[in-house]
Amino acid sequence: MDTKLKSIKYSAGAKTAAFIVVWLCVMCAVGSAVFLLYYHETVNSKSYYDTHQFKNEFSMLVSNAVEYNVKFKSEANIKSSGDTAETINKNLQRYYLIKKKLSESVNFAYCFKNTNTGETVTNIKVEAEDALALIQKQPSLVYYNQGTFVSDFPFNTGIMQMLEDAPYEIYAAVIEPLRPGDVFYDDNMSYSKNKALSNNATIILVLSTILTIVAFIYLVMVTGRRKPEGEINLSFIDRLYTDVYSMLVFFAAIISIAIAAQISYSFPERVEIIIIALVFGIDVLIGLSYLLSMIRQIKSGQLLRNTLVYKIFAICFNGKTFKTWTLLLLLGYGATNGVLFAIAAHSGGAGFFFFLFLIVPFNIAAVYFAAKALLSLSQIMEAAKEISVGNLDYALDNTKVAVAFASFAKDIQSIQGGLKKAVAEAIKGERMKTELITNVSHDLKTPLTSVINYVDLLKQEDLNNEKASQYLDILEEKSARLKQLIEDLIEASKASSGNLAVSVEKVDLHELVMQACGEYEEKFQKAELDVHITADKTFIAADGKHMWRIVENLLSNTVKYSLSRTRVYINVAKSESCGVLIVKNISANPLDISPEQLTERFVRGDLARTTEGAGLGLSIAQSLTGIQGGRFKIETDGDLFKVTVVMPLWEEE
Amino acid sequence: MDKLSVLVCDDDTAIVDALEIYLKQEDYGVVKAYTGRQALKALSEQKIHLVLLDIMMPELDGLLTTIKIREELNVPIIILSAKSEDTDKITGLNFGADDYVTKPFNLLELMARVKSQMRRYTALGSLATSSVIIKTGGLELDPEAKELRVDGEAIKLTATEYGIMLFLMKNMGHVFSTEQIYEQVWNEPSYSAENTVPVHIRRIREKIEINPKEPKYLKVVWGIGYKIEKY
Numbered sequence: 001m002d003t004k005l006k007s008i009k010y011s012a013g014a015k016t017a018a019f020i021v022v023w024l025c026v027m028c029a030v031g032s033a034v035f036l037l038y039y040h041e042t043v044n045s046k047s048y049y050d051t052h053q054f055k056n057e058f059s060m061l062v063s064n065a066v067e068y069n070v071k072f073k074s075e076a077n078i079k080s081s082g083d084t085a086e087t088i089n090k091n092l093q094r095y096y097l098i099k100k101k102l103s104e105s106v107n108f109a110y111c112f113k114n115t116n117t118g119e120t121v122t123n124i125k126v127e128a129e130d131a132l133a134l135i136q137k138q139p140s141l142v143y144y145n146q147g148t149f150v151s152d153f154p155f156n157t158g159i160m161q162m163l164e165d166a167p168y169e170i171y172a173a174v175i176e177p178l179r180p181g182d183v184f185y186d187d188n189m190s191y192s193k194n195k196a197l198s199n200n201a202t203i204i205l206v207l208s209t210i211l212t213i214v215a216f217i218y219l220v221m222v223t224g225r226r227k228p229e230g231e232i233n234l235s236f237i238d239r240l241y242t243d244v245y246s247m248l249v250f251f252a253a254i255i256s257i258a259i260a261a262q263i264s265y266s267f268p269e270r271v272e273i274i275i276i277a278l279v280f281g282i283d284v285l286i287g288l289s290y291l292l293s294m295i296r297q298i299k300s301g302q303l304l305r306n307t308l309v310y311k312i313f314a315i316c317f318n319g320k321t322f323k324t325w326t327l328l329l330l331l332g333y334g335a336t337n338g339v340l341f342a343i344a345a346h347s348g349g350a351g352f353f354f355f356l357f358l359i360v361p362f363n364i365a366a367v368y369f370a371a372k373a374l375l376s377l378s379q380i381m382e383a384a385k386e387i388s389v390g391n392l393d394y395a396l397d398n399t400k401v402a403v404a405f406a407s408f409a410k411d412i413q414s415i416q417g418g419l420k421k422a423v424a425e426a427i428k429g430e431r432m433k434t435e436l437i438t439n440v441s442h443d444l445k446t447p448l449t450s451v452i453n454y455v456d457l458l459k460q461e462d463l464n465n466e467k468a469s470q471y472l473d474i475l476e477e478k479s480a481r482l483k484q485l486i487e488d489l490i491e492a493s494k495a496s497s498g499n500l501a502v503s504v505e506k507v508d509l510h511e512l513v514m515q516a517c518g519e520y521e522e523k524f525q526k527a528e529l530d531v532h533i534t535a536d537k538t539f540i541a542a543d544g545k546h547m548w549r550i551v552e553n554l555l556s557n558t559v560k561y562s563l564s565r566t567r568v569y570i571n572v573a574k575s576e577s578c579g580v581l582i583v584k585n586i587s588a589n590p591l592d593i594s595p596e597q598l599t600e601r602f603v604r605g606d607l608a609r610t611t612e613g614a615g616l617g618l619s620i621a622q623s624l625t626g627i628q629g630g631r632f633k634i635e636t637d638g639d640l641f642k643v644t645v646v647m648p649l650w651e652e653e
Numbered sequence: 654m655d656k657l658s659v660l661v662c663d664d665d666t667a668i669v670d671a672l673e674i675y676l677k678q679e680d681y682g683v684v685k686a687y688t689g690r691q692a693l694k695a696l697s698e699q700k701i702h703l704v705l706l707d708i709m710m711p712e713l714d715g716l717l718t719t720i721k722i723r724e725e726l727n728v729p730i731i732i733l734s735a736k737s738e739d740t741d742k743i744t745g746l747n748f749g750a751d752d753y754v755t756k757p758f759n760l761l762e763l764m765a766r767v768k769s770q771m772r773r774y775t776a777l778g779s780l781a782t783s784s785v786i787i788k789t790g791g792l793e794l795d796p797e798a799k800e801l802r803v804d805g806e807a808i809k810l811t812a813t814e815y816g817i818m819l820f821l822m823k824n825m826g827h828v829f830s831t832e833q834i835y836e837q838v839w840n841e842p843s844y845s846a847e848n849t850v851p852v853h854i855r856r857i858r859e860k861i862e863i864n865p866k867e868p869k870y871l872k873v874v875w876g877i878g879y880k881i882e883k884y
Contacts, residue, residue: 450668
């Protein structure tokens with residue numbers, strides 16, 4: 001039950017309903033508030049007689065009555081006043097006008113009592129005493145005597161002048177109940193209507209305000225959340241930068257004010273109210289969604305971070321894009337230019353030209369410095385490119401680099417230095433390794449010489465012992481093997497470290513294969529191998545001695561590891577840019593080793609290591625091919641062992 | 654006639670002793686030295702016909718010793734060294750050595766070299782040289798006798814082998830491809846994919862060279878052809 005309530009609380013429907021409630025209530029509250037403000041006198045007054053509307057009208061009539069009865073008295077009195085004809089005429093017109101107005105005001109009653117004569121003038125058609133009594137009963141009574149009004153009516157000074165010396169007591173009032181026919185009746189009717197309406201408006205105002213507050217608090221609480229304590233889900237509108245959003249809302253407000261100002265006086269009142277209500281309704285809608293969006297932003301804690309200004313500042317001032325001062329320089333440049341242009345545009349004639357002469361050199365200077373800075377940037381970029389392709393000795397002249405890029409240039413140089421050092425150390429390490437191997441090998445060779453020599457001497461001795469001579473044979477064989485190993489080791493280390501001189505010349509791969517096969521002819525026969533050679537004249541760019549070592553290693557491998565009474569295929573061919581040598585043979589032992597492993601040092605085709613050889617042959621061949629710019633590939637397919645050596649073709653200059 | 658004497662100089666006494674045994678078997682007199690200085694001293698004191706010299710020795714190394722010897726004497730010098738680089742060999746030979754043998758060496762091969770050098774040194778100028786004889790180093794080809802001699806010893810060659818040697822000796826120092834050699838010697842066009850010439854040449858090398866793998870006279874120029882080295 002509880003969870004169900006909660007799920008309803010956070011449902012989109014509830015939120016939408018609350019949103020609509022807030023919107024409607026705000027509209028109602030503002031509408032009723034405007035109504036109450038407009039009719040605030042009606043609301044605040046106890047009765048119609050308290051209103052300024054009534055008081056103004058009533059005092060005007062009192063004034064008119066005084067003028068009529070005290071100043072003009074009668075038509076004859078005006079005519080016999082002795083004034084100019086023009087004044088008389090004017091007074092007469094005024095007399096008739098007032099007379100007409102007084103006769104139309106059916107609810108207005110007055111009674112003038114001359115204190116000297118006791119004569120009474122009234123507009124009520126009853127006896128004078130009755131008239132006075134009637135007037136005195138009315139709630140809107142005005143009484144005047146001896147320059148003093150008993151009332152808080154706003155009488156003008158004219159009426160006081162008129163009554164200054166006149167010995168009159170004045171009683172005036174609106175007779176209740178009001179009869180239809182004059183302005184008092186009409187006004188009283190509309191007053192009563194509005195008074196009744198204003199009570200309703202007050203109730204609506206209070207209710208809608210309460211509802212608005214409640215619904216709005218609810219919305220503030222649940223907006224952006226799908227469940228209690230859940231994370232804040234921002235809607236699509238929240239992706240707008242908050243400051244941009246604020247500006248848009250501000251513009252919307254300005255536009256609606258402009259519309260309101262524009263339409264007043266140009267439409268009938270009812271249409272005007274409808275349009276203003278419509279515009280206001282849209283404004284409330286915008287404002288409400290804006291407020292909720294801001295609340296969501298605050299909830300997710302990114303109100304400030306989601307501003308465009310913040311983003312721009314973040315990009316410009318965290319140092320990732322560029323240095324702050326360079327940006328400020330740029331802004332300063334723009335500002336200076338703007339100011340100069342503005343002054344030039346506003347000052348005519350000579351001033352215009354003067355500032356034009358300032359602007360042109362200023363911009364030329366700016367372009368010059370910018371171009372210089374960009375030139376150094378391109379210098380640095382070129383240096384970086386050179387370094388990246390391996391030209392570690394590329395010299396970047398950092399004395400000519402612009403200040404903006406000086407540290408950048410320095411960094412590039414230090415990277416270059418580090419790289420250079422690392423490469424130099426790697427080369428040095430490799431060289432040291434080779435030197436170590438060579439030196440150790442030399443030191444091994446001297447004692448080995450004695451071993452071989454004395455084995456030889458011992459063999460010449462008459463041992464008279466079959467076993468001893470057998471042992472000697474083993475010693476002889478193994479010392480020879482050791483000798484070969486040491487030599488291969490030196491060569492392998494030199495070849496793999498690239499510590500070998502390569503003198504490239506025009507080498508006929510066909511000739512070379514023929515020569516090599518000539519050297520190996522007897523060994524092939526001894527191993528009972530049938531060698532098939534297919535070869536075309538193929539001139540490659542290679543070092544003949546190294547090529548011979550490669551071919552020799554391949555052939556000696558073939559002799560050592562081939563199954564006897566099989567065929568060996570040696571193929572020399574020419575492609576567009578390469579000479580290709582392929583040697584294929586059938587292995588005597590199963591090839592359980594991957595082709596990659598076969599070229600590693602000390603790895604041999606037979607894992608038992610029963611055959612002669614150090615396992616360096618293929619490794620040396622591969623290294624030698626590499627340092628001559630060729631490619632070396634081993635493929636195995638069952639017992640078929642295939643080596644491909646690809647060398648670049650010789651190109652005549 | 655006195656025994657021909659050989660000076661053996663190496664800081665490793667075991668090697669010197671082994672060499673002494675072999676040289677004595679070949680009926681040479683042996684003088685032993687263990688440093689360059691001792692070698693120079695021995696040379697100044699007695700008549701020596703050949704020097705076997707190690708490079709890496711204390712006091713005075715083999716190369717400097719060679720230079721000192723060459724300042725005064727024309728005695729054959731064979732350098733024995735563990736340094737097997739081409740550059741080391743070239744340096745040794747340029748400093749005045751007559752031969753360069755790398756350790757560990759085969760004693761029989763070394764003895765052959767010793768004998769070769771000794772023959773050339775002692776028989777120098779004694780042989781009657783005819784104008785038709787083609788000669789390089791210890792290698793001589795006599796077209797009249799149809800004979801090839803190495804250090805004065807005649808070598809047995811087949812007709813084809815002799816033909817090849819004649820052609821190459823006549824054009825000493827030039828490199829010829831197998832195809833050219835075939836066409837010249839067999840007098841017929843060559844068909845590729847035949848290794849007849851290389852096989853013959855290897856056999857000749859085995860007959861005339863002390864170490865066929867490091868030939869002195871009949872050299873292989875890999876991927877180009879063959880030539881007779883001109884000395």
